[in-house]
Amino acid sequence: MRVRVIGIGSPSGDDQAGWRVIDALATRAIAGPDEIFLEKLDRPGAGLIDRFAGADCVVLVDAMCSGATPGDIHNLSRTDWAAYRGGLSSHGFGVFDALALAQALLALPPRLEVYGIEIASSEPGARPGAAVCSAVERLADRLAGLLNGGI
Amino acid sequence: MSESRNVTIRVPVLARVEGEGALDLTIEQGDIKALRLRIFEPPRFFEKFLEGRHYAEVPDFVARICGICPVAYQVTAAQALETLFDIDIGPWARAMRRVFYCGEWIQSHSLHIHLLAAPDFFGCGNAIELARIAPEEVRRGLRLQALGNELMELFGARSVHPVGVRVGGFHATPSPERIDALRKRLAAALPEAEALVRWTAGMALPPDAQDFVSVAMRHPVDYAIERGEIAASDGLLIEAAAYPEHFTERHEPHSTALFSSYCGRPYLVGPLARLNLNRDRLPDDVQTLLAEVGFALPSGNVFHSMLARAVEILLALREALRLLADYHAPASPWVDATPRAGVAVGCTEAPRGLLWHRYEIDADGLVRNARIVPPTAQNQARIEEDLRLSLLNFGLDHADDALRLHCEKVIRNYDPCISCATHFLRLNVSR
Known part of the structure; x- marks a missing residue:
């Protein structure tokens, strides 16, 4: 199985959450049976769909703001996508817009896991807050366990 | 639909190159009285x-x-x-x-x-x-x-x-x-x-x-x-x-x-x-x-x-x-x-x-x-000119939704940044 784990983020404060999960996973000893690719992306837009090619499973991790407590980890199902869709513009083509487009194009991977880490602020140049850093480690542990057991 | 109707179409959020804009269209007595492509994003300096x-x-x-x-x-x-x-x-x-x-x-x-x-x-x-x-x-x-x-x-x-x-x-x-x-x-x-x-x-x-x-x-x-x-x-x-x-x-x-x-x-x-x-x-x-x-x-x-x-x-x-x-x-x-x-x-x-x-x-x-x-x-002045000419050619007696869509089509032809903005449009129509 080919598994691609993608962290989406930016260098701005808590918005680094997705990237930091990838960094944290890279430090974990993962000895599962799957071929694993780790990748960090910044606003991939519709280009996210390209990254699904050839993958049996894709795990997406992004920061999110839903009003929940910063540091909460959400596992988002397909029924959640519509609530987070944007305006389908060149500047606002978000992760869930890309997933909806991939679905219409029958380009979704056989298995897709979408995780969101609730964040508080995304100040340019700031470090992520303690709640988000803690969530990054928890989610990295959870994903490492998943990957060690085989997808 | 009567050509003498009065229509005001306001498209209040029409972003542009990484910015924000709007379209205001007023039709009175079958004629375009006002048409403005408003770019209201603060200057970026x-x-x-x-x-x-x-x-x-x-x-x-x-x-x-x-x-x-x-x-x-x-x-x-x-x-x-x-x-x-x-x-x-x-x-x-x-x-x-x-x-x-x-x-x-x-x-x-x-x-x-x-x-x-x-x-x-x-x-x-x-x-x-x-x-x-x-x-x-x-x-x-x-x-x-x-x-x-x-x-x-x-x-x-x-x-x-x-x-x-x-x-x-x-x-x-x-x-x-x-x-x-x-x-x-x-x-x-x-x-x-x-x-x-x-x-x-x-x-x-x-x-x-x-x-x-x-x-x-x-x-x-x-x-x-x-x-x-x-x-x-x-x-x-x-x-x-x-x-x-x-x-x-x-x-x-x-x-x-x-x-x-x-x-x-x-x-x-x-x-x-x-x-x-x-x-x-x-x-x-x-x-x-x-x-x-x-x-x-x-x-x-x-x-x-x-x-x-x-x-x-x-x-x-x-x-x-x-x-x-x-x-x-x-x-x-x-x-x-x-x-x-x-x-x-x-x-x-x-x-x-x-x-x-x-x-x-x-x-x-x-x-x-x-x-x-x-x-x-x-292109901004040309877009306004195009909207005016294109709407007259299209026909002002169309329904408001059709007029709005036509305006958006015209704008989208010019610039992907304005195009992206027009996807955010909310339309207010008053008669």
């Missing part, structure tokens, strides 16, 4: 931010102006400064700048056609709906867009706000192995681009011939992208430095973007203006293809802009392939620059049209003053 900056910072700084066409800003700035500093960047860097630029045209045009403009012509509200009825065409568009992004990444390290260009050339040299791998993919994409031209040519477009002046760069040999003089369809042909003598900018109270005019009139910049002025610079077989699909140039129908973008994707692929043939890495991808005081002026053809830069540089190489005229500002 990029020109002011540049003051006091070292010339070497300028290419990276101006790349931040636009996430879709950063290469245009970088190359225009670098070339303006190189002209002032009397630097010859050499044949390798000149050719690779054009290749880099081709990548931006391919990605920007592909994005605009498939994700923004085409859904209008299939009765779809967005690209996802279009993907359900034309999946192969949307997949093809995404492949072309990705290929354009890869060309940009090749020279700029990343496709959004790339960092490859420097005054004097490039910071780094792509390896021949990477070039070779990409050339194969560019060649494989040629039939896809040709199919895209046929697809866009087959769309049912509103007949809407208008009389306007096209303004675009023109080169003695090539289809002008990054080099050439400024031409207009009335015969004007000037160097970049003479731009302010012929083109004026004015402020209108309803917009934070300046309105441009030429001889007191709006004018068109962008892919259709380029094709209108440079048809004879297209390769023979591309001209044959245009004749085959019935694309007669010059065209006064701005709805042909989407087809023009498809043609330019095909052209950009061919240019990139031509310039990357027999690729050899140079000893150095840049030449050293020595600043000199003076005025640096330059222009290139951004995906959305003519982009003009002017910098006053002091003896220490610091920017004293900067002026940047982007294509969106130049």
